[in-house]
Amino acid sequence: MIFEFTDEHEELRRTVRQFLANESDENTVRELMADVRGYNPDTWKRIAEELGLAGLIIPDAHGGADFGLVELAIVMEEMGRVLLCSPFLSSAVLATSALVLAADESAQAEILPQLASGETTATLAFSEKQSPWDLSGLRMAAKADGDEYTLTGVKSYVLDGHSADEILVVARAGDELALFRVAPDAKGLTREAVAPLDPTRKLATLEFRDTRASRISSGDATKGIERAIARTLIALAAEQTGGAQTCLDQAVAYAKTRLQFGRPIGSYQAIKHQCADLLVEVEFAKSAAYNAAFTDESDGDALSTAAAMAKSFCSEAYTKAAKRNIQIHGGMGFTWEHPAHLYLKRAKASEMLLGSPASHRERVAAAVGIGSR
Amino acid sequence: MNESEVRERTRKLLEEIHPDTEGVDHVAFRTAQFNHGLAMVSYPEGLGGLDLEPKMQAVVNDELQKNCKVFYESLAINPIGIGMGMPTLLTYGNENLKKDLMRRIFTGEDIWCQLFSEPSAGSDVAGLAMRAERDGEDWVLNGQKVWTTLAHISKWGMLLARTNPDVPKHDGLSYFLLDMEAPGVEVRPLYQITGEAEFNEVFLNDVRIPADRMLGKEGQGWRVAITTLMNERSALGGGSSRKGGGPVALLMKILEESDAVRTASEQAILEDKVTDLYIRAELLRLTTLRAKASQRSGNPGPEGSVGKVAQSELYQQVWEACISAIGDDGLVYEPGYELRRPGEGDDLRSASDAAGRRLTAKYQLLRSQANTIEGGTSEIMRNILGERVLGLPGEPRVDKEIPWKDVPRG
DSSP: OTTOOOHHHHHHHHHHHHHHHHHSOHHHHHHHHTSSSOSOHHHHHHHHHTSOOTTTTSOGGGTSOOOOHHHHHHHHHHHHHTTOOSSIIIIIIIIHHHHHHHSOHHHHHHHHHHHHHTSOOEEEEOOBTTBSSOGGGOOOBOEEETTEEEEEEEEEEEETTTTOSEEEEEEEETTEEEEEEEOTTOTTEEEEEEOOSSTTSOEEEEEEEEEEEEEOOOSOOHHHHHHHHHHHHHHHHHHHHHHHHHHHHHHHHHHHHOEETTEEGGGSHHHHHHHHHHHHHHHHHHHHHHHHHTSOTTOHHHHHHHHHHHHHHHHHHHHHHHHHHHHHHGGGGGSSSSTHHHHHHHHHHHHHTTSOHHHHHHHHHHHHTOOOO | OOHHHHHHHHHHHHHHOOTTSTTOOHHHHHHHHHHTTOSSTTSOBTTTBOSOOTTHHHHHHHHHHHHOSOOOOHHHHOHHIIIIIHHHHHHHOOHHHHHHHHHHHHHTSSOEEEEOOBTTBSSOGGGOOOEEEEETTEEEEEEEEOSOTTGGGOSEEEEEEESOTTSOGGGGEEEEEEETTSTTEEEEEEOOTTSBOSEEEEEEEEEEEEGGGEESOTTOHHHHHHHHHHHHHTTSOOOOSSTTOTHHHHHHHHHHHOOOOOOHHHHHHHHHHHHHHHHHHHHHHHHHHHHHHHHHTTOOOGGGTSHHHHHHHHHHHHHHHHHHHHGGGGGOOTTOOOOBOTTSSSOSSOOOSHHHHHHHHHHHHHHGGGTTTTTSOHHHHHHHIIIIISOOOOOOOSSSSSOGGGSOOO
């Protein structure tokens, strides 16, 4: 039934929340922000082994927990609340989904068990500067070289691209789009970390020069990759919802205790009503993210529309909440010392990641028949 | 009495009298329904009920809907009387009042209205000024009420008046049942920005109310009024029950039908706005579903409280976007502003064809301005969200501890 979380779901949420409360406090987040890799490999290992989250959506047969979007959304929402620094989005969501939905069985059997156990991480490099989030605009074309291929070109905004053990690349193969696997130390591959707007999530630029790659998908992989991106949009929307909730919680807590002119600032309607507005936005964001997570995955069109709706709404809700949180904190909210800016940076960066809210509204419009001209 | 016995009893009622029969009107049928205890099954026997659980009413209604072409919606017959008057009367009325009035409310013979708001007491209803002074066995009332729906056709009014101005505002109120036909009661239409008068102003000039028509005790009026009001807000703010339904569906249709001249960028901006509103309307619907699910599971959360403020502001934006979609023709307001009662002249709420849809949108652009005021202004609703849901401290009250007569008013 729609929106009915089971006791098992609530148990999963509690377990993840408890773990993250211990392992991803503000100090830890700040340390990892300053770290080039951007996450703690020991913590990631424990997330994989103790919680089984690295393989959350990996099929049973490949060593995973075989869960679906609902569990994924719950986990991402909790991670978003505390700005967990980890390769979960890049490896356990995006790359994993691409492998599950687009790769050949043999590649799945080789890569997925290691991802599930936390031994390795993977990333999916698909974005190119001139067409960041639209697969149809990708230009990188693989050159056939016997059984192997070579890749030349640049992939941008690659999540954890500088640290991932497995590099998966989306490129053209003739008329088709295909998934390739590149060794992390392959000749002609340079991986450069970029300085990200959001230091809690690392990005890299990957340059390929006649770099050897093996094709791990058969036929046109467009549909599979699109589906993997749709899943990632839903996961990201859930993460944004968790982040927005934290911003609201912080703003409300501060408004209750900060005194000016002899009374708590939360007693002034100017502040109270901003909090009330955020409450509406956060509740709507939850509805958007949960609705997408509860959508039947076998209905591809419904899934991509729900994903676009969630990503456009949750993005704007999160950014709004992060900005209001800074405003309600006043001068304190503008300091480096206070965590409010960490949420603003995560909010703004995740709003742009995988496409702007307006671009996703355009998808919704096309799907529901707005704009006949 | 179990479910099948309730069904059996309902079918017996229909054997006796059937609403589809010619000559059987709503009064005749609902009188029988009341006498069989099938009006409000959770009410006591003799007062329209059978002392059953409230959910059994759905069984009765289901049985009626299944077996009758004619089905009377209680809230269409006598919305304020049945929705708010009956529960208030049940809790606070004396036995004579209940016996005399309950049935006639249910049948629609007596229409009811609610007389709380005054020109000087809108959001701050408890600050109202209408005076009630004791004179022998009667109370004598003077003052003015406003925004009174249905007053012009009502027999009874639920009225809040000040019986003691020397105590803080909440403590000096008492609750009366006013006979709207009593000498000294004057009802005038209150025309609104659409030119219609859905509401009335009600003037009381030395109106006498017998003392036994007070509900609750003297000075307890606020508590009685809360019972009445609790049954009002729950009716506002659930969005459309259908995906892509409600006013947004009309907006999409109007955009599709529009042949207004627009530049490419105007069109793109408009389409983005319409899509944004479509998404928000869908999220309002989903949030309502989520609230129902959490209510079922016994853990009602904040999602249940955001509906009123979200819906009223959303719908205003939707109607405004309709005018943008209509384009230049939005300059014309076909029905004009002739002062009238609803239902007189064109039907501005039905939208059966393209012209009707445009007309509805133009009318609603104006009518929807009340959405953020009636039934709790958006400002009051945000206070409630801030204070009751988020736990923020209240605004300091300057009128709380002092006698009502010393509170500044204007």
